[in-house]
Amino acid sequence: MNNYLPELTVRIAMGLGEVDVEIRDRHTQFIAARQQADGGFGGREGPSDLYYTSFALRSLAILGELHGDLADRACDFLRSRLGGQETIVDFLSLIYGAGLLENSAGVEVFAGANEDWREQVAAALEKLRREDGGYAKGELGSASSTYHTFLVLLCLQLLERPIVQPERIRDFLLSQEAEDGGFREIRASKRAGTNPTAAAIGALRIIDGLDQEVADGAIDFLLEMQNDEGGLRANTRIPIADLLSTFTGCLTLTDLGALHEIDTAAAMRYVEGLQQPGGGFFGAVWDEVADVEYTFYGLGGLAILHP
Incomplete structure (x- = not known):
């Protein structure tokens, strides 16, 4: 069984290493500026939460910038949430965020846990x-x-x-x-x-349960999701592409050895077009606010699609 998230983080970090340093620095500054007083990160509005904090930490980790005071403060925020009753999404965000901090910055969120x-x-x-x-x-x-x-x-x-x-x-x-x-x-x-x-x-893939017939069907489906914008749509009813679907679709096609079957240059233009001059990414062409979640998808897209 492959260790999915850690391996994905390494793969994306390696791909981002090929991206221009000025672009990487711009997105690093965008994310760092969104850290709140409690050490966590929030969405487009409202207080810090585990979900958005995880995306901020993932982005900084793949950029090679998860360290120092920012990491220490993020660790304090995660520790403050150890006693809560969390959803699966927040459980994952907490556990993965803690792992990133330990591996990247050497700080242990669970040091005092049972x-x-x-x-x-x-x-x-x-x-x-x-x-x-x-x-x-x-x-x-x-x-x-x-x-x-x-x-x-x-x-x-x-x-x-x-x-x-x-x-x-x-x-x-x-x-x-x-x-x-x-x-x-x-x-x-x-x-x-x-x-x-x-x-x-x-x-x-995690449970070694994927056969070629299922993989081929998924490839055929995902190839149909690319539209004239260059990105991928969420489903057949939605005409507009979005950054989340473009990232997850391209990542899955990469895992299945079929990324070359879409127009990767058009997909890259789509991802780059959602990049903002001050850092961060919009979620789609209709979007007006960049946030840390879509910035992770944008960075992932740059890493996967970079020539």
């Missing part, structure tokens, strides 16, 4: 398992989610805990495959999407 905290988190995640083998968004959720199943697997990898009954997870993920080769987010979804497809392929 010795069995990994087991406690893994047990809490397993409560989200549903009869179909997937994982729901929360304890009250009845439907398994492709995306949240992927997130649980990422969390378990970062916690270095075993993945329980991976064959049931594979069965659930394959049940989410649509006729066009893409994957649905939940069973009730009417159509496949770029991001659920990326999550499904990522999850199947």
Whole structure:
């Protein structure tokens, strides 16, 4: 099983190393300027939260700039959230952010935590398992989610805990495959999407459950998602490309050895066109505000698509 997130971070960092230093510095300054008084990072408005803090730390890590006072303050923020009841997304954000800080800056978020905290988190995640083998968004959720199943697997990898009954997870993920080769987010979804497809392929790769037929179907679906803008759309109903779908789609095509099958030059122009003079990226052509989440997707896009 590949250790998905750490390997992805290294891959993107290596790709960004080929990008002009002035561009990297501009985005570093944009992100650093968004650190709040408590050491965390927020979205477009509002207080710091784990989700956006994780994206800021991921971006700084791939830029090679996660160190010093900024890292120490971010560590303080993550420690302040150790006692909270978090969603899967926030669990992942906390655990991964802590790992990035330890690896990049040598600071330990969990230094004072209980010795069995990994087991406690893994047990809490397993409560989200549903009869179909997937994982729901929360304890009250009845439907398994492709995306949240992927997130649980990422969390378990970062916690270095075993993945329980991976064959049931594979069965659930394959049940989410649509006729066009893409994957649905939940069973009730009417159509496949770029991001659920990326999550499904990522999850199947983690559990060594991906076969060539499924991979070929996903490739065919993702190739149809590129539009005249050069970016990728979220699904067949949405005509406009967006940076999240472009990043996840291109990353998945890279993992499947098929990135060359799209117009990569057009995709690169799309990503570069969302880059802002003062640093940061817009999420799509209609956007008006750059934020740390879409800046990570933009940096990832530059890294993957750079010639």
